[in-house]
Each structure stands twice: as structure tokens, then as C-alpha cells.
Amino acid sequence: MFSSPLPVNKCAFVTCWLPAEPARIALMHRIDQCDNITTFDITIQKSKNKMNIMVQQVGIFRLPKKHIFTEYRTIAGFGKQMLLIAFDRELKLYSLNGTELNTFQDHMKMITSIWVDPFRVVTSSLDLSLRVYTWKNDNKTSSLISRYHLVGGSHRWSRGFTNVACDDASIVGVVAGMDQIDILRAYSFDL
Numbered sequence: 001m002f003s004s005p006l007p008v009n010k011c012a013f014v015t016c017w018l019p020a021e022p023a024r025i026a027l028m029h030r031i032d033q034c035d036n037i038t039t040f041d042i043t044i045q046k047s048k049n050k051m052n053i054m055v056q057q058v059g060i061f062r063l064p065k066k067h068i069f070t071e072y073r074t075i076a077g078f079g080k081q082m083l084l085i086a087f088d089r090e091l092k093l094y095s096l097n098g099t100e101l102n103t104f105q106d107h108m109k110m111i112t113s114i115w116v117d118p119f120r121v122v123t124s125s126l127d128l129s130l131r132v133y134t135w136k137n138d139n140k141t142s143s144l145i146s147r148y149h150l151v152g153g154s155h156r157w158s159r160g161f162t163n164v165a166c167d168d169a170s171i172v173g174v175v176a177g178m179d180q181i182d183i184l185r186a187y188s189f190d191l
Contacts, residue, residue: 006027006040006055008027008029008038013028013029013030013035013073014027014073014074014075015027015028015075016075016077016083017077018039018077018078018079018080018081018082018083019077019078020079020080021041021080023041023042023043024039024041024042024058024077025039025040025042026038026039026040026075026077026083026096027039027040028063028073028075028085031062034062034063034065035063035073036060036061036062036063037059037060037061037063037075037083037085037094037098038057038059038060039057039058039059039060039096040056040057040058041055041056041058042054042055043056058096059096059097059098061094061096061097062098063085073085073086073087074086074111074112074113074114075114076114076115076116076121077116078116078121078142079142081095081096082094082095082096082101082142083095083096084114084116084121086111086114086123088111089105089107089108089109089111089125090103090104090105090111091103091104091105091106091107091111091114091121091131091133092104093143093144101141101142101143102143102144104131104133104144104146106123106131106146106149107123107125107127107129107131108125108127108129109125109126109127109160110125110126111124111125112124112126112160112161112162112163113161113162113163113164114164115164115165115166117166119134119135119168120132120133120134120135120147121133121134121144122164122166122171123164124160124162124163124164125160125161126159126160126161126162127160128151128152128153128154128155128158128160128161128175129149129150129151129152129161130148130149130150130152130161130164130171130173130187131146131148131149131150132146132147132148132149132150133145133146133147134147150171150173150187152173152175152185153175153185156178157178158175158176158177158178158183159177159178160175160176161173161174161175161185162174162175162176162182168189169188169189169190170186170187170188170189171187171189172185172186172187173185173187
């Protein structure tokens, strides 16, 4: 195994893969007190006796300043050109050049994780709910439509959802218990 540093001066807060490209990553990092998203393609260049990791910047954009003091951030990639970014209670869909495509403010507390697949996006939150969105494809662009609100219990016994995963038939969320014992909540699409 070998590694190579990325050309980012400051540390990255969060990173994600963009799954439709073999090795495309996006990093959220701070430059001059502003959060930025930089996207890189990573390749391996092989020669007779040596292998080099090559990094090419694909895009960079600056996020609005109102998000600088946000306590919690999470990021997920979709396809080759789209990023989903959660800032506290807000979910935003961006293109790689920084165009804001959708904004959702469906949660009452912080979004803790994002699940993305070709059919849907599911967010988990400390408000003890999961939000389900579906992709809408118009010609060459994609957007999200808010579909379902799934509730996960009582704040008397739990602190909220901390993670979510999904497949074709179900959604599973991790609920953080007040007694440090976490539980799984499962939801089925077909009953």
C-alpha cells in the first residue's frame, strides 16, 4: 500500500466518494474562514519500476458564509457531479461547480448521516426521525423530492438517530439510547 498527500492546505472536515467515477473524492475544508468543497480525481500512473499517485483538481467552490459556525456537517456524493451536504438541520444538493440545486429544512434537529443510492436519499437526525427523498431526473439534471417522514421513538429513552442505511426493501437506523445502549429500528417498504 502507498499514499500521497492531497494539495489541500488546511485539514478536511469531511470527505466522500462520488461513486460514478472510479476515484473521485470531495473534501470540505476551510480557507480564509470560509468552508470550501474541492473535488479531485485520483489516478495511479505506472511506469516500469514505479507507481505514482496523481491527483487532479476537478472543481472547487465556496459555501455560503452562514454555514461556517455550524456544529455538524456531513457530505455524500451522487453520480459524477452531485454532492449532498447537511449543515445542522438543512440538507442541500449542489453541483460540482457550486450551483445549489435543492434545499430541504425538514428536520427539527441536526442531521447525523446521509444515505444515497440511485433511487433515494435517506437522512437521519437527532430529532428521532428519518427523511426519505427520491430522485427526480429531468433530461440531464437530477433533483430530490421529499417523500416520507419516519419517526423513531421517544426522546425520553433515546437521544436520536445517529446513522442510517438502506437497500431496495428496507431502511435501518441506529438510535442512540439514553443509557448508552443503542438499538436498530427497521422500516420496510413492502408490507
